[in-house]
Amino acid sequence: MKHTAPDAAVTAAPARDPRRWWILGALCLTTLILIVDNMALSVAVPALAGDLHASAQQIQWILDSYMLVFAGLLLTSGSLSDRFGRKRIMVIGLTLFGAASLVATIAADPAELIAARVVMGAGGALIMPAALSIMLNLFDAEERHQAMSAAGAVGMLGLIGSPVLGGVLIDQFWWGAVFLINIPIVIIALVATLTLVPESRGPWRRPDPIGAIASVVGMVALIWTIIELPRGGLHHGSTVAALVIAIVSLIAFLVWESRIDHPMVPLRLFRDRDFAGGSIALTLVQIGNGGLLLVLTQYLQFGLGYSPLKAGIAFLPMAFAALVGNAAGAGLGSKVGPRMLAVVGMLVMAGGALMLAGLTADSGIGMISLALVVLGVGGGMASPAAVTAILGAVPPEQAGVGSALNDTIQQAGAALGVAVLGSILTTAYGHKMPDSASATARKSIGDALAEAAHGGDSGLVHTAREAFAGAMSVTFGISALGVLAAAILALLTLRGTRPGQVSAPYQGDISAADHSESRNDVSDSDVSDSSVRVATATVAVE
Missing domain, CATH: 1.10.287 (Helix Hairpins)
Incomplete structure (x- = not known):
């Protein structure tokens, strides 16, 4: 691993754009629509399935087509943003996403909705790495943690608040409203991006x-x-x-x-401890918590009898706690550094998962809310700190593809978490159901409750809920182990230089020619000399 000792003459930080916090708001808005759309759609499925007469397989494609295209195009779109301009690619992505949302709103059959979701996935893949790389270039090392914390807080609000918003929109209007709401947000984001966000590119490759x-x-x-x-x-x-x-x-x-x-993806980034260790740690966190909403939503609805809207509201304590964690992390980031914040945050998250593992069929909303608060505080501290450490290892001229690589790893981890934890939950539930139960009742708690309602069997309801609670305990116990492993990995791999101690990101074999060919159309807050940008890109902290 190479570390360039920055020359005192070139380490003066570039002038900060006085509009940078307004620009951050625009960037958060662009990524917020991706979260709002996907989470709100999760509560709209029953309504749109009935209205469009969609089969189970078509519903599957409506949900999965977006993720497939989004994850598949992330690396390519990150490379495109470095090549053709991050602002330009983000504007194209927003336009695609908005146009596809309009088509989804007026879709008359499942095929049209699936096609719209495919285009929305392509637009989302263009938006996400471009927005993150602009953020990386806009804020210097001193302010980057605060920026990441603010973005994390907005993302958490979107994650938790979207199901509530979706439930309200469906109750008051119709399922198409979950797509229609995207259009005014896209328009505002486009105007803000075009008027505020500076353009930047990486070197020609x-x-x-x-x-x-x-x-x-x-x-x-x-x-x-x-x-x-x-x-x-x-x-x-x-x-x-x-x-x-x-x-x-x-x-x-x-x-x-x-x-x-001239590779599309600089694999040499994985030689950097911060990037490699931080990426793997965040992936473990995603796997450990990937099924959180899935498992708890089933518990709240099937175990406690909550409506979808009430179940969504039950997650609000986690969102507000995440805001507290983000605020605390933003204040402490420049003092204790991202490594310790990430480790402490992950340990707190593991404690929250263990609290959820202790839930029983008779546990009330009080214990759930307390556990969600602990998870929210830990996540609010850990995620921005880990992302700050990871992106601090990425040279600014490769911010787009570096951000995309980080996004791709986390997307795969989240998908794997849902798959693995969902499979564990289903298997454990089947094992905990008595042999006397029917094959249908042993398949899932939803099937068991439907069978009990049809036959008036109150004993089956109690048995199914006990079995599901036991399976949930196993699932959250494994989730806690995954997050604990992530904390240990972050402690061992993330570097521990102190605040104010400059550590340039890994540059590997980036040639002088690459730097001399760097093309940047930037505002007066940016620096055209990429060698200066690399030297001052990050202050690694402990």
Whole structure:
């Protein structure tokens, strides 16, 4: 690993754009629509399924098509933002997302809605890495943690508040309103982006079409495999075929990228402890908490009898606690550094997961709310700190593809978490149901309660709820172990330089030619000399 000792003459921080916090608001707004749309859609499925007469398979495609396209295109779109301009790519992404949302609003059949969701996935893939890379270039190391904390707080509000918003929109209007709400947000985000956000690019590099194709095919096949695993395991030929395609494509991608002179993805970033260790730690967090909403939503609705709207409201304490955690982290970030914040936050999250593991069929909302508050505070501290450490290792000229690589790893971790924890929950529930229960009742708690309602069997209701609570305890216990492993990994891998001690991000074999060819159309807050930008990009802290 190389570390460039920054010259005192070039380490003066670039002038801060006086509009940077307004620009951050615009960037948060662009990413917020992605979270709001997907989470609000989760409560709209029953309504749109009935209105569009969609089959179970079509509903699956409505939900999964977005994730497949989004995850598959992230790396390519990150590379495009570095090449053609991050602001330009984000504007294109917002336009695609808004236009597709309009089509989804007026969709007359499942096929139209699926097509709209595919385009929305492409737009989202263009938006996410571009927005994060602009943020990375806009804020210096001293302020980057506060910016990441603010973005994390907005994201958490969107994550928790979206199901509530979706429930209100469906109650008052119709399922199309969850897409219609995107359009005014997109318009505001477009205006803010065009008027406030500075343009920036990375150095010119040769196109890498082979790497782009291999990454798209590999990531789509991988996410598809993860989605399908809980439904049929490896017994289905299509799942096995997707897994083989994913493995072959991703291995080919890694081999190709490691051998060409101008790779689309700088694999050398993984030689940096902050980037590699932080990425793996965040992936473990995503796996550990990936099924949180899925499992708890079932518990609240099937176990406690909550409506979808009331279940969404039950998650609000977690959102407000995350705001507290973000605020605390933003204040402490420059003092104790991202490593300790990430480790402490993850340990707090593990404690929250253990509290959830102690829930029983008779536990009330009080214990759930307390556990969610603990999880929210921990997540509010840990995630921005870990992302700050990871992105601090990315050279500014490769901010787009570096951000996309981080997003891709986390997307795969989140999808894997839902698949793995969902499978554990289903398996544990089946094992905890008595042998005397029917095969249908042993399949899921929803099926068991439906069977009990049809036959008037109150004993089956109690048995199913006890079995589900026991299965949930196992699931959250494993989740806690995953987050604890992430905390240990972050402690061992993230570097521990102190505030004010400059540590340039890993530069590997970035050539002087790359720097001299850097093209930046930036505002007066940016610096055109990329060598200065690299030298002052990050202050790694403990």
